[in-house]
Amino acid sequence: MGCRLTRRQFSVGVVAAGAGLAGRGAAAKVQGANERVGLGVIGLGNRGDQLIDAFRPHKDAWITALCDVYAPYVEFAKEKVGGDLFTTKDYRALLDRKDVDAVVIATPDHWHAKQFVDACAAGKDVYVEKPLSLVVNEGRKMIEAARVSKRVTQMGVQRRSSKVCAKIAELIQGGAIGKVTACRCFHLTNEWPHGIGNPADCDPPAGLDWDLWLGPARKVAYNPNRCFYRFRWFREYSGGQLTNFGTHWLDVIQRAIGQDGPAGVFAVGSKGTIKDNREIPDTMEVVWNYPDGTLVSFSQYNANASEGAPRSAHIEFRGTEGTILLDGSESLQLIPEAVRTDEIPALNPRNRQGNSRQARATTRPADKALTFKGRTDTADHARNFLDCIKTRKPCVCPVEVGHRSTATTLLANLAYDRGRYLTWDKEKEQFTNDPEANKLLSYEYRAPWRLE
Numbered sequence: 001m002g003c004r005l006t007r008r009q010f011s012v013g014v015v016a017a018g019a020g021l022a023g024r025g026a027a028a029k030v031q032g033a034n035e036r037v038g039l040g041v042i043g044l045g046n047r048g049d050q051l052i053d054a055f056r057p058h059k060d061a062w063i064t065a066l067c068d069v070y071a072p073y074v075e076f077a078k079e080k081v082g083g084d085l086f087t088t089k090d091y092r093a094l095l096d097r098k099d100v101d102a103v104v105i106a107t108p109d110h111w112h113a114k115q116f117v118d119a120c121a122a123g124k125d126v127y128v129e130k131p132l133s134l135v136v137n138e139g140r141k142m143i144e145a146a147r148v149s150k151r152v153t154q155m156g157v158q159r160r161s162s163k164v165c166a167k168i169a170e171l172i173q174g175g176a177i178g179k180v181t182a183c184r185c186f187h188l189t190n191e192w193p194h195g196i197g198n199p200a201d202c203d204p205p206a207g208l209d210w211d212l213w214l215g216p217a218r219k220v221a222y223n224p225n226r227c228f229y230r231f232r233w234f235r236e237y238s239g240g241q242l243t244n245f246g247t248h249w250l251d252v253i254q255r256a257i258g259q260d261g262p263a264g265v266f267a268v269g270s271k272g273t274i275k276d277n278r279e280i281p282d283t284m285e286v287v288w289n290y291p292d293g294t295l296v297s298f299s300q301y302n303a304n305a306s307e308g309a310p311r312s313a314h315i316e317f318r319g320t321e322g323t324i325l326l327d328g329s330e331s332l333q334l335i336p337e338a339v340r341t342d343e344i345p346a347l348n349p350r351n352r353q354g355n356s357r358q359a360r361a362t363t364r365p366a367d368k369a370l371t372f373k374g375r376t377d378t379a380d381h382a383r384n385f386l387d388c389i390k391t392r393k394p395c396v397c398p399v400e401v402g403h404r405s406t407a408t409t410l411l412a413n414l415a416y417d418r419g420r421y422l423t424w425d426k427e428k429e430q431f432t433n434d435p436e437a438n439k440l441l442s443y444e445y446r447a448p449w450r451l452e
């Protein structure tokens, strides 16, 4: 595959783009453990730049092609990576190249499904950023596209490759905190009072193909807040902070409690605290209930985390025999409960102070207290993807799993939209108490874009 590297090119993990173009589906095959994987990166903004950094240390990967609809980002990435790279603003031209074995997709969420499905059809393995999709039904099509084309896929939830999150799953599934009854996660950031501001619509910046940025989304005038990074605050391109951060947290939680989807969801919130042109709520509370009775909540509000209060990247697992706190994905703390070992005595009606029963309980410590530190590094998640390209085994977060973690957050947005508790059949992927909500599981792409 590809062409030979000079020492300099090898040292920066880059290859000059190979000559001739290949037709669709003519991806080079990575045969053995020592073969190098040619990578095409689609979307070179904030995350695309981080992913270039995450893949470059792996000497068996070399970036051969770059794509973005904003020319200055292409130039920046080209200079950073170095070498005679193929560059384009049209991802389909990148997919046509024989020196691209796998693609890394870091575009806004509304592009993930289309680019993923086309990449599979072109025979490329795919690393796609979270959240997997903008709507639930896109995720199903992505699973099908990967299955038919036998592609190796990885969704960009790097905590899947973190030892701390693996340890949480091991502890919880080993019964360390008994039955988990509730999990709480948070997105706390104080954007009050002006948030992202309220800029007027204007001409797009030089070098940006705004129509191609919008792609399948409705045609609207350019507004700086709708585009780079801040598209997250607009539901036409993203599910807001609930899908942005929530997909990370829900992936950690669902893995730990051994669940892959809720039985129902309720969400409540408002937009009013922050004065800007966002379309997502600035204040929100979501509760999912799982088939085993576990309740999971996500809280988003504008307040600085004070001493001792939950922080933004904080997840709590509350069990009958203990609590596990995950702090910033870097360290976990297990706090065991004292578990009652004797029967509760019969109530004595003459005892006015009544239930001092607990004080008289005989208890044992449920488990040993434990702290465990680790790191979350996207380079580890990239490593897992590269390894699986060679072994053809599933990655730690293949599209099927990424879909489940993403869908859970997408459902909550629909519960918010519908203003009601929605019950969910996770096998059929349908709401069972609201036909109108089922219509919101997909959306119509703007022509000529279609998701086959």
Ligand SMILES: NC(=O)c1ccc[n+]([C@@H]2O[C@H](COP(=O)([O-])OP(=O)(O)OC[C@H]3O[C@@H](n4cnc5c(N)ncnc54)[C@H](O)[C@@H]3O)[C@@H](O)[C@H]2O)c1
Residues within 6 Å of the ligand: 042, 043, 044, 045, 046, 047, 048, 067, 068, 069, 070, 073, 089, 091, 106, 107, 108, 109, 111, 129, 130, 131, 156, 157, 158, 212, 213, 214, 215, 227, 228, 229, 230, 244
């Ligand atoms: N895993 C993580 O921790 C993590 C962190 C940040 C972002 N993300 C995800 O990465 C994605 C991108 O977010 P971001 O912060 O980098 O946004 P961004 O706006 O900084 O970058 C997105 C880039 O995609 C480009 N783009 C848009 N349409 C395109 C198209 N059709 N073809 C090629 N390029 C196109 C834009 O011009 C922009 O440069 C989002 O889905 C986000 O959720 C993940």
